[in-house]
Amino acid sequence: MEYITLNNQVKMPILGLGTFILEPDDAQTAVECALANGHELIDTANAYVNEKAVGRGMKASGKAREEIFLETKLWPCFYESDTAVDETLERLGADYIDLMILHQPAGDFISGYRKLEAAYKAGKLCAIGVSNFNEAEISQVIEQCDVVPAIVQMECHPYFPRTDMKPFLAERGIAVQSWYPLGGRGNTVILDEPVIAELAAKYGKAPAQVIMRWQAQEGNVVIPGSKTPAHIAENIDVFDFELTDAEMAQVSALDKGKPFYVRTDEALAGFAAWHSDVEGQK
Numbered sequence: 001m002e003y004i005t006l007n008n009q010v011k012m013p014i015l016g017l018g019t020f021i022l023e024p025d026d027a028q029t030a031v032e033c034a035l036a037n038g039h040e041l042i043d044t045a046n047a048y049v050n051e052k053a054v055g056r057g058m059k060a061s062g063k064a065r066e067e068i069f070l071e072t073k074l075w076p077c078f079y080e081s082d083t084a085v086d087e088t089l090e091r092l093g094a095d096y097i098d099l100m101i102l103h104q105p106a107g108d109f110i111s112g113y114r115k116l117e118a119a120y121k122a123g124k125l126c127a128i129g130v131s132n133f134n135e136a137e138i139s140q141v142i143e144q145c146d147v148v149p150a151i152v153q154m155e156c157h158p159y160f161p162r163t164d165m166k167p168f169l170a171e172r173g174i175a176v177q178s179w180y181p182l183g184g185r186g187n188t189v190i191l192d193e194p195v196i197a198e199l200a201a202k203y204g205k206a207p208a209q210v211i212m213r214w215q216a217q218e219g220n221v222v223i224p225g226s227k228t229p230a231h232i233a234e235n236i237d238v239f240d241f242e243l244t245d246a247e248m249a250q251v252s253a254l255d256k257g258k259p260f261y262v263r264t265d266e267a268l269a270g271f272a273a274w275h276s277d278v279e280g281q282k
Contacts, residue, residue: 001040002216002239006150007173010127012099013069014216015236016041018179018225024053024282026227031057035068037233043223045073045103046088049281055093070094071223073103073131073153077275079112085119091281101129101153105137107272110144117147129153129177132263135168142172153177155261156220158190158211158254177221180260182211187260195250203241206234213238214251 027050078084129151156178
């Protein structure tokens with residue numbers, strides 16, 4: 001495993017398991033499999049409605065709590081709740097969360113971030129951050145709150161490497177965590193790029209492993225999701241080779257400057273109002 005050090009000196013694994021869209025039974029099994037195969041970082045969210053299952057998977061793995069870096073996300077409808085963090089801890093069956101972030105820049109996200117700050121200062125969270133926030137929204141958080149976000153989770157891949165935001169984030173010590181690390185969900189267009197295929201052949205790796213190696217060398221934390229044991233084991237097998245500077249530049253040159261996902265004000269309004277049956281999850 002390789003690690004990055006966040007701006008509050010917390011050490012974070014650079015690669016882990018994402019549990020987006022996994023049903024509870026699949027999430028539990030995937031977490032057990034990931035931890036058995038060397039993963040240390042597990043990512044979930046209120047909105048995934050599988051936090052309880054993730055907690056069960058962690059316990060069933062036999063791993064000590066301090067050997068697991070647990071990350072979850074607070075959904076906008078809970079930003080003004082005084083009990084949301086404690087309820088999240090209860091669902092996960094955990095005494096603390098290594099990283100908790102705001103899931104969307106929707107609703108009263110300043111109030112939400114202040115809830116994370118309070119939990120961070122109380123020792124319930126080891127680090128806090130944001131997801132899908134742009135420069136203006138991150139600046140608003142920094143200006144109105146006490147703790148600079150440790151990380152921003154955002155779409156980031158060879159077609160959209162976020163060269164626009166990297167200088168801004170670097171100046172503030174904010175790390176990048178990539179979602180859609182291989183491109184859009186179910187989309188193989190980046191995997192099919194000739195340069196990726198050539199590098200995969202050179203190193204005896206799968207195209208996805210080449211992209212995740214590029215992500216890691218860029219300093220981006222990646223959380224590819226899977227419920228398939230073979231894929232989970234393959235995803236972490238990226239630390240026995242290294243791309244050259246020239247090869248890194250070749251992959252970065254795939255930049256098209258456009259995301260797969262385009263945010264809308266209507267979507268943000270919907271995020272602020274909508275929530276899944278978090279309390280009813282299994």
